[in-house]
Amino acid sequence: MLNLDRVRALCAVAQAGSVAAAGRILHVTPSGVSQQLAKLEREVGAVLLEPTGRGVRLTPAGELLARRGDQLLSHASGIEAEIVAMRSEVVGPIRFGAFVTASRLVLPGAVTFLLSRYPVHVTVTEAETEVTLESVSRGRIDIGVVDSWESAPVEIPTELESRLIHRDTADVALPADHPFARSAVVPLSALSAMPWVAWGSGTAFHAWLVRTLRRQGFEPRVDFEASDISTHLAFAAAGLAAALVPRLAVDRPPAGVALVATEPRLYRDIYAVWRADTGGPAVRAGVDAVEAAFGSGEAQDSRSE
Missing domain, CATH: 3.40.190.10 (Periplasmic binding protein-like II)
Incomplete structure (x- = not known):
């Protein structure tokens, strides 16, 4: 892969006509320019400069690389400008x-x-x-x-x-005829006898429900597993299970379901x-x-x- 700094050195020689003049353009010593050009010749496997009198001139390979090098440097400059724009603009x-x-x-x-x-x-x-x-x-x-x-x-x-x-909160979804359905708050510990509907085993939400209810002193009986909140609510509406439902996921509960705040609150x-x-x-x-x-x-x- 071509090194852009070395290509830039060759283009400077082509523009200025000598290594010394190229060094002045690039603000490096003539020796530094010569080192860059020697490395570039090894990279491309071709002689790029040949002596002429007290100076140098580009070989046909050097002229080709200098000409294409100008295009390459211009393209690279454009890419850099786009990157700078991305740092300051939403694109x-x-x-x-x-x-x-x-x-x-x-x-x-x-x-x-x-x-x-x-x-x-x-x-x-x-x-x-x-x-x-x-x-x-x-x-x-x-x-x-x-x-x-x-x-x-x-x-x-x-x-x-x-x-x-x-910050979101979870409520418990209960069948509308459940004794706690009209309560403002229900202690989760009071629901130890209820079957539950949860996300599938192995998911983070399933683990969260089980861990949350275990902290209330009982092992939840998860009889139903589903990956969609609407399915959880459908099981609750049918009187088959309770569910823990994030408020963000439910605008209005379907008929037959009561959403009740929990104690402790779940955030x-x-x-x-x-x-x-x-x-x-x-x-x-x-x-x-x-x-x-x-x-x-x-x-x-x-x-x-």
Whole structure:
């Protein structure tokens, strides 16, 4: 691969007509220019200069490389200018990753805002928080939207920056005819006899539900597993199970379901995360857009605390 500094030295000789004059253009000694040219000749495997009188002249190979070298340096300069622009302007791709509820309810508004304001291309990948964190760490996505329950906190890798953008709460979904359905608050410990519907075994949400209920002194009986909140609510409406449901995921409960605040209260913090070495204007704009979308009416909890 050609070294641009050595190509620049050859182009300077072609422009100035001598090694000494090229050194003055490049602000290096003639010896320094000669060393660069010698290394360039070894790189390309051809003689680029030949002596003529007290000076030098370019060989046909040197003239070809100097001519193409000018084009190469111009192209490289253009790329550098684009990179500088990316550091100061919101341009280029913005790749999001988010857990299901954020992807469904919040990201569409954030993406719409970004596309209306900036010349960007935005993509969204839906995945569990652990997968999203790994994808950000490995550079597969630029911004992750992840959640961390107080009773089962997620460890954010040290190489990632993060911003807390929302706090969510979980309620318990009960059949509408359950004795606690009209209560303002239900102690989770009072629901030890209930069957539960949860996310699939091995998922973070399943582990969170089991861990949360164990802390209330009982082993939950998880009879039903499903990966969609609407299915959880359907089992509750049918009188078959209780479910722990994040408020962000439910606007209004379906008929036959009562959503009741829990004791203890169940909170999760939602963060935007990104790599510390890629936090340029596009990433900052993306994080701001997601935070604003969480703060809009569509992402706000409609039930009182």
